[in-house]
Amino acid sequence: MSELRVGVVGVGVMGADHAERLVRKTAGARLAAVSDADQARAEALAAGLSGGVRVVADPLELIAADDVDAVILASPGFAHAEQLFACLEHGKPVLCEKPLTMDAASSLRVVEAEHKLGRQLIQVGFMRRFDPEYAALKQLLDAGDLGRTLLLHNVHRNKTSTPSFRSEMIVRDSMVHEVDVTRWLFGEEITRITVHTPKPTSLVADGVLDPQLAVFELAGGAMADVEVFVNFQVGYEVRCEAVAERGSATIGLGAGVFTRANERWGGAMPADFRVRFEQAYDIEVQRWVDATLRGEIDGPSAWDGYAAAAVCEAGLESLSSGKPIDVALADRGEVFA
Template identity: 55%
Template sequence: MSGLLGVAVLGAGHMGADHIRRLDRRVSGARVAAVADPDTERAKEAVAGIDGVLVHAETQAALDAPGVEAVVIASPGEAHEEALLAAFARGLPVLCEKPMVPDSAGALRVVEAEARLGRRLAQIGFMRRYDTEYRELKLLLDGGRLGRPLMLHCVHRNVSSPPDFTSAMLVNSSVSHEIDAARWLLGQELTAVTVLRPRPSGGAPAGLLDPQFVVFETDGGALVDVEVFVNCGFGYEVRCEAVCEAGSARIGEARTMTVTRAGGAGQEVPQDCLVRFADAYDREVRAWVDATRRGRVTGASAWDGYAASVVAEAGVRALETGVRTVVETAPRPAPHSPA
């Protein structure tokens, strides 16, 4: 591919607008060719100042727009299956934000549709795989210097949740990142999940079970626990500690400027994922563009997207029943080998 990769961005909300800016300003080798969003005024605002972008209300129109060679899906999760299948039908490579598809049945349909093509087209946007600290931890664990991993302790906190956020979404939206990170870091599958529910925080909206404590078991005998707290009130925090036979390693500690004044000191706390993982998003999209221009697909696969959905569904059942729930995964079709 000699020219710039023409990309259609589906969704012009918070995440979609961020990807539009990223493709236009921070990633070489690509250009925004089209944008689709039911709110066309929002889409026009997101592409203001970018020449040659076609704005559409419908996904299909954007995919068929002149110059479109690849797709970024940043629309709401319930729209992802239709968009992925439409991209597959056109042979277009896709970077799809998580969740790939919220329900495991729909996610499996996407996996099977891609398998029928005989080649990968989809990369799923689990950006932590591109974060410097997560990559360093992955290399350390794979190198074996600390021995066999025994436990992962994870923290996932947000300032506040959106108005329509539900108790189930703490697991199937927020913790989905930890689900993928644990599978990737450990090289193990998650086989069972238990969800414990402390007394809800006074800062949580009425009826929202927040925080939650999620425990995963793996097929390698490790345990993964996640404290998820989406209305902590003070900032966005993501931390992970791997405890192994011969040592431990911890990532996610604050690496921000410390300000000292008036007899005290303080550090800035990121307020959302687009700040904390800005570099990771840049690396992810840059790697996707570079691979697509070479005719390749790398990163988290559609199977990884399915695995996150099926584990999250088991987690929601565990939340609702209070019972340890076994993860039941469909057979894995070719060409979905580990990323």
């Protein structure tokens, strides 16, 4: 196969961005078809892209189509389980935006179903692993020059969120990125999570707990924290500091040129995630295409998606109770036996 024919399911903000990326930036791939619950939105997107992109009303029909070799799922999380099982049934490699599914139990069923095939087809869209700054931090920590990593501090702030973005979504749809980053940087599972809820901003609806502060405890004894604030008002800000035995390392201090002049200092702050992580998305999709053409995956696996779902599920329980909650994670050795 010299060219990967890709179908995109869900062409909202993220899906449309991926569709544009496939057409304009990605080598070795061709956007073959798109599908969305909003037919008019899908048709408008297809009309604006060159190459005769088909619009398919039924996402399951797109997945099964003979002219689609692989799929990007950018549909709402509640639809992922059914669509992932369809990808496995038809042997279609899939890049699935987070979450893998909406709960740990269904995510584990996806992991088990993929394992029974004897071939990895699912990659999860935790794009921060592909961001050059995060990749450099991972390389630095793995080299061991700073000694063992002891603590990880994370900040995840959005300028604004939609009125429908509730407290639970802050855990499942925003904090999930720091869950994956923490597991990846330490190379360990998170065993306990505590979600604290300080006084909320006055700029959200009653009952919405924003910001949130979570503490992760890892299997090896290290700890991580994350502040998630999705109505920060200033801009999109993601920072990460790793504290090790012989030093620390920080990423995300500025976007663009950081200046000092006229008794002032500062730099630009992006408006949203697509600007901050544009390069990460470009690298992620290109490497997914390249790996798929080789018959492999090159990124977070279905297990990574399941593990993140299990941590977030415990996080939702902690959000409700205010107590530390142990993460109930299946035994990996038994799952892959």
